[in-house]
Amino acid sequence: MNIHEYQAKQLFAEFGIPVPFGVACQKEEEFVAAIDQIPGELYVVKSQIHAGGRGKGTFTDGYQGGVKVTKTKEDALAAAKAMLGNTLVTKQTGPAGRVVRTIYFNEASSIKHEYYLAVLLDRATSKPVVIASTEGGMNIEEVAEKTPEKIAKVWIDPAIGMRPYQASELAFALGFEGDEAKQFKKLVMNLYKLFDAKDCSLVEVNPMVSTNDGKVIALDAKVSFDDNALFRHPEIEALRDITEEDPKEVEARKYDLNYIALDGSIACLVNGAGLAMSTMDIIKHCGGSPANFLDVGGSATVEQVTAAFRIITQDPNVKGILVNIFGGIMSCLTIAEGIVAAAKTVEIKVPLIVRLEGNQVEEGKKVLAESGLKITPADSLIDGARKAVAEVNAYVAANQ
Amino acid sequence: MSILVNKNTRVVGQGITGKAGSKHALNNIAYGTNYVAAVTPGKGGQKFNDSLPVFNTVREAVEKEGANTSVIFVPPPFAAEGIMEAIDAGIQTIVCITEGIPVRDMALVKEKLRQAPGVRLIGPNCPGIMTPGECNIGIMPGYIAKPGRVGILSRSGTLTYEGMYQLTQRGYGQSTCVGIGGDPIQGLTHLDVVKLFNEDPDTDAILMIGEIGGTAEIEAAEYIKEHVKKPVAAFIAGRTAPPGRRMGHAGAVVGGKGTSAEDKVRALQAAGIAVAETPSHLAEALLSVWNPAA
Structure with missing residues (x-):
């Protein structure tokens, strides 16, 4: 089962994984109040559908881009209005596209570097694996194919869980130092805790970023769950959006x-x-x-x-x-x-x-x-x- | 001879006092399988089918009835518990039929299996295992099988039946048929079972059925290329499956290198394995590389 980015970020926040401040709206009337809550001078407007490639997507009425960064509240409002109820076509949706029913307003982050981070099951070893790369915001399979040396992996013993030395290993691999390394280690340990506690099949942060003001945060969030385990997670089942199916x-x-x-x-x-x-x-x-x-x-x-x-x-x-x-x-x-x-x-x-x-x-x-x-x-x-x-x-x- | 199970196998049924489990266990018993006990916590002291002792724990079934193999029909929330209990009780071969076990539970089972090297798990989410004429554990239809010399292994139940049926109809029997299951984490893999068939003096040829998802078939193909002299035919299901979607089996999903049907077929062919073009050509593919008269 898949959930939306805004739902995934709520889960991230619950597990102590830093995310940008955001407000999700299903109705146009809520837009102005939501935008007023966004701190800073830039506004990020994100279409919520269960498919990737939103930023480069095109709406069926010709409007370009399912993710917009605007400089004024008025532009943010206009972008949100153009997206809500509109059908977004991305490389993952197929030609029919998906109707956008939720808009997620986010504060903007001043990005220093983008990274890739994910937890998933490695079938070959039957263990969860944490994958990290300095090449954030990219297609990770392409990175793995062309520059495998830029990908670091640690395998987790599911009975023991992720250990601090494993987080440390990844921090070194990504080149983090000082306070950033500390923040990253906490983030990745919490990410594994979320994966484990909620029976996830995939937790992906692409990108995770370091910011110019010294923070390490999850800029995007994708979470899928093991359908076989939903019986013990009614709180996750409640997040299901059947309009996406x-x-x-x-x-x-x-x-x-x-x-x-x-x-x-x-x-x-x-x-x-x-x-x-x-x-x-x-x-x-x-x-x-x-x-x-x-x-x-x-x-x-x-x-x-x-x-x-x-x-x-x-x-x-x-x-x-x-x-x-x-x-x-x-x-x-x-x-x-x-x-x-x-x-x-x-x-x-x-x-x-x-x-x-x-x-x-x-x-x-x-x-x-x-x-x-x-x-x-x-x-x-x-x-x-x-x-x-x-x-x-x-x-x-x-x-x- | 055969692999893993035969007429001397002493079976304990975990969760066979339930509705689905009892139906299949009775079919197995009618086939001649040597069930020696049933285990259902809380029902100890009762009888199953008026004859089989029911115990509260697998350990009792091992100690009192000498059970060495277990079949698990326990519902998904408790099935991993059942496997772990069987491992600790000293069961050597565990056949888990249950579909829908959470992946996280199976990851823990797999860790436990690493600490119990002699124990073999078949499944979960599988039709079971059968040595025709001797022992049928699980949900395979006994009447389409015939004792013989072809070893069959498969991730899919109904495709196993296709293979058995096509061979039986042409007069060729099977040494053992192993359903290894369609989950992303499983006990015995294609490679494990191929090795067993390769070493079995009563298996002359191998029919291996796979599908999209994971790379287990490719690992088996590499081994076959190096080590297996017996004729091998194969089939891979899912050429038309859209990437990213789970096709019924929790493990049947294309994602990444080596997980698509095309990648697997290519690897199998490169290993000199006869790959059936369609599931209607399973026996034909095997007979194209195997001369049963020789």
Whole structure:
């Protein structure tokens, strides 16, 4: 799960990580009062969306830049008004962009140097790793690729936590001295405490900066959480902004379905994550394009299958549906009954191709055959994918 | 012979008195798996399936029934506890089926495993492990398997079944099928299981199924290139997965070098491994490098 920058900075503040003073507003009426609270002579106006590249982004009405630094309150107000409710397109949002629903006003910092700092899981060692670099404000993967010597890492024993000598090691690597080193060590130790205490999957500060008045602060903040641990963090779950998520994905989560919207035309409904991914791949292999990833799980009920059909048929791009079930423990009969039940409540206008294999496959096929539904049966996954691509092409041609 | 489990394996089921766990445990028992005990804290003294003793702790199951392998169906908030308890009780092979364990909990489990070098964890978030005809631990459908000489390992349950089914249909059985699970932190990795299959005299060929996320398949490929003479085929799921999104499995996310399907396929091919173009070609890919008659 992701949260907004302003929420992440509130968490930072809770954990003693210094951030610039800021005020978040969801309504235009609040802007003037918020700007009045910002100290200093410059005003930073930041669009809040769950995507990076905001500063270089463009709004769909042509307004340039999702982050602005202004010299007057009037300009700050004008920038905020231009951003709120507007749709921001960045290199991470895709062409559709995201609607800006929150504006975050920040005090400006007089930057001496920008650094990169992050905590995440290192899968190779199964330990959290703290990554720091003198190359702040950059794409860290590019830095790692081109100048790996500019990246310092320390691995944390999760049972012990981050130790002061490890913070010190990073401080030396970044070239901090004196009071700045002291501030940095405290910041990075607290950053790890936040990562650990809130079950984060990523805490990223890009950039962390040293300022001309001798401070080390987190200028930006990105925090993501381990979805598996949200059950023990209701306070984090409360930060979820469902307007940042695809409504179909929100709906799917209610039914415990693993659904991810894509931009193709062939919807798929599959049991098992690996098989669901492979079904997308094989659609592509056969010349089609997948409209979604959907794993109904290993013990799907008729209700879940019905919900799954409702969700995938909501997508106007969908011109065909490929059901691919390998019933291990799961019964093909349940899936077949689910399809029939779904067809009663959800009108399926597009071609439906069904491949069933495994447990109770004959019973399942019989239910489908006797249902009177127009279903194309398939013998194997590749047979199903080929038929789906052919039928979707024919359907699209016939409906043009 | 086989790897990790066989007809002599003595299984204790942790959390099998619950609804999902009991269904699968009964399937395993019906297959002929040697369950010797169940463990559910607070239910000690009861019987499971009218015959199996239920204990409050794994230690009792080890001491009184000689359990050496455990299967865990405990819900996610408590599953890591279950693994740690099994490690401390002296269980040698731990199979954790549970999906949805917090990463932080698994990081602690992994530290504990480092202090218990002989203990092997399979999973979590996996379908289990099966030596066809002898022992089936977890949720794999026994009827699609057949005793034989192909070792299968996979991060995905249903893709394991595809592989087993395609081989069985063509008449080729499996030595052992290992579901290593789809989480970012797991027990045995692709590399660990490949090493075991390589050393197993009753495994002639290996089918390795992987997916996007992490670089475990590449590490296995490098080992195979240097050390494995047995024919190996592989498949990688997720060529069309968008970067940055978790595809069902918590560990299936493209991010960084070596984690995409293309990177993995390239590394596997460079190691001389036959990579199946689609999941419908798993058996075909293996038979392109393996002559079962030889």
